[in-house]
Amino acid sequence: MLPLLLALSQTLSQTLSLSQALSQALSLSLKLSLSHSNSLSLTQTLSLFSLSSPLHPFLKRHASMRCIAVLSALVAVSSAYLKQMDITDLSAYPSDSTILVTGAAGFIGYHLAASLRELNNVVVGIDSFNDYYDVTLKEARAHKLERLGVVMLNVDICDESMLKTLHARYKFDYIGHLAAQAGVRYSVNHPHQYVHSNVDCFVTMLELLRHTPEVPLVYASSSSVYGKGASIPFTEDECSDRPTNVYGATKRMNELLAHAYNHLYGVKATGLRFFTVFGPFGRPDMAPYIFTDRISRGLPIDVYHTANNEEMRRDFTHVDDIVDGFMRAMKHAAPYDVFNIGRGEPVSVPQFIEMVESALQKKADRHDMPAHDAELMVTFANTSHAMRKLGYAPRVATQDGVDNFVAWYDWYSKKLQTGAGFPGKDTYLPANKMPELLTSTPTEQ
Numbered sequence: 001m002l003p004l005l006l007a008l009s010q011t012l013s014q015t016l017s018l019s020q021a022l023s024q025a026l027s028l029s030l031k032l033s034l035s036h037s038n039s040l041s042l043t044q045t046l047s048l049f050s051l052s053s054p055l056h057p058f059l060k061r062h063a064s065m066r067c068i069a070v071l072s073a074l075v076a077v078s079s080a081y082l083k084q085m086d087i088t089d090l091s092a093y094p095s096d097s098t099i100l101v102t103g104a105a106g107f108i109g110y111h112l113a114a115s116l117r118e119l120n121n122v123v124v125g126i127d128s129f130n131d132y133y134d135v136t137l138k139e140a141r142a143h144k145l146e147r148l149g150v151v152m153l154n155v156d157i158c159d160e161s162m163l164k165t166l167h168a169r170y171k172f173d174y175i176g177h178l179a180a181q182a183g184v185r186y187s188v189n190h191p192h193q194y195v196h197s198n199v200d201c202f203v204t205m206l207e208l209l210r211h212t213p214e215v216p217l218v219y220a221s222s223s224s225v226y227g228k229g230a231s232i233p234f235t236e237d238e239c240s241d242r243p244t245n246v247y248g249a250t251k252r253m254n255e256l257l258a259h260a261y262n263h264l265y266g267v268k269a270t271g272l273r274f275f276t277v278f279g280p281f282g283r284p285d286m287a288p289y290i291f292t293d294r295i296s297r298g299l300p301i302d303v304y305h306t307a308n309n310e311e312m313r314r315d316f317t318h319v320d321d322i323v324d325g326f327m328r329a330m331k332h333a334a335p336y337d338v339f340n341i342g343r344g345e346p347v348s349v350p351q352f353i354e355m356v357e358s359a360l361q362k363k364a365d366r367h368d369m370p371a372h373d374a375e376l377m378v379t380f381a382n383t384s385h386a387m388r389k390l391g392y393a394p395r396v397a398t399q400d401g402v403d404n405f406v407a408w409y410d411w412y413s414k415k416l417q418t419g420a421g422f423p424g425k426d427t428y429l430p431a432n433k434m435p436e437l438l439t440s441t442p443t444e445q
């Protein structure tokens with residue numbers, strides 16, 4: 001949105017052949033209206049540029065009244081538009097910076113990279129495009145990111161020398177680390193994969209920052225770190241040393257390693273404990289996708305419950321809220337901290353299924369199943385810490401999020417049916433994308 005408005009103000013300045021000073025005033029006014037779009041009413045915004053405004057003498061001296069009218073109208077329209085979009089306080093997000101996003105072809109990484117790019121950042125996205133789930137979806141995300149102007153590279157986070165080369169070349173201001181082996185159930189039979197990507201290669205990321213500790217690292221942790229013994233709702237300082245699965249154990253390990261690197265080298269690291277994230281381009285191995293996919297195709301779904309027949313409850317959180325929390329944590333740049341990023345309003349799985357049914361206008365064929373021991377019965381984020389420190393406040397109501405996801409699912413499945421292919425993952429190999437990267441040697445620091 002911001003780049004768009006600035007481009008608009010540039011075009012306008014050219015068309016009206018405004019002086020440099022005035023066109024600066026124009027872009028300033030646009031930025032002003034952006035940053036105050038939620039605290040100022042439309043009339044207040046308009047009066048900023050009216051006759052009573054301190055800007056007025058300046059405007060009068062330098063341009064015609066017609067220009068002032070155009071300016072005010074533009075500001076008013078953009079402010080109204082932003083209000084409708086419900087964007088607040090853009091200064092809480094990184095902008096005009098250079099940012100590395102790992103796992104950018106993944107679900108959350110894709111949304112984060114896209115939003116950061118919208119805020120006028122240089123964004124480099126890396127991903128190994130592994131086949132944990134359908135690679136086509138990762139290629140679809142990467143393709144969209146490239147079209148938004150994100151530099152997308154097929155790079156493994158375990159490749160230390162490539163990471164060094166990238167860091168030396170781009171001098172990142174922030175790192176958003178989302179590349180990991182995700183999924184609770186899969187970790188039951190593939191423990192090594194988790195320790196490799198989530199622990200070994202997390203150390204690679206930390207080592208990368210050892211010599212530039214001032215660059216804030218924000219990384220994905222998980223609600224799975226709350227195992228046995230944590231009380232509802234989950235609060236950050238609560239017991240997190242009795243995980244019920246290997247995935248949760250590796251995520252807790254991230255937080256411990258981050259602490260050690262902060263203690264030893266001053267690396268600034270913030271861990272975000274995400275709670276059941278869903279939304280467009282969501283993961284095919286997660287319940288929201290599976291329910292939507294199977295119900296719409298008339299296939300039965302498994303609904304898990306406890307041994308004594310209780311319903312499972314999840315703190316489903318829309319990806320837009322997750323990205324908001326993530327970008328706030330980047331800008332906040334705590335020396336060391338851990339935050340819950342969830343909605344703070346758990347919904348039972350059967351209730352969630354009803355929301356999908358309502359969005360699809362179709363009934364589910366439910367099969368009751370006992371839950372696996374690795375699964376928690378309830379997840380529930382206490383978000384006070386993130387609210388207080390980051391100004392985080394989840395906005396997307398669960399049914400709205402479900403409607404939004406189902407609309408995307410509809411679009412995507414049609415896209416697949418018509419065979420509209422996306423550029424393959426090899427397109428993004430550094431050798432194909434930026435051959436000069438391979439010949440330059442990383443500067444030793």
Ligand SMILES: NC(=O)c1ccc[n+]([C@@H]2O[C@H](COP(=O)([O-])OP(=O)(O)OC[C@H]3O[C@@H](n4cnc5c(N)ncnc54)[C@H](O)[C@@H]3O)[C@@H](O)[C@H]2O)c1
Pocket residue numbers: 102103104105106107108109126127128129130138155156157158177178179180181182183197201220221222223273274275276277278283
């Ligand atoms: N989605 C959720 O509900 C949720 C909840 C809690 C935590 N998380 C965490 O958030 C992060 C992002 O999750 P997501 O849902 O987007 O998952 P995802 O699987 O869609 O994204 C992860 C991406 O990382 C990439 N990746 C894996 N190993 C890599 C490696 N060694 N090098 C480079 N890239 C690699 C994968 O190809 C994938 O595209 C993960 O760390 C995950 O554990 C997610």
Ligand SMILES: *[C@@H]1O[C@H](CO)[C@@H](O)[C@H](O)[C@H]1NC(C)=O
Pocket residue numbers: 232233235382383384385
């Ligand atoms: C939520 O967390 C805050 C600390 O961030 C704590 O003071 C408060 O008691 C917690 N609330 C509940 C209901 O656990």
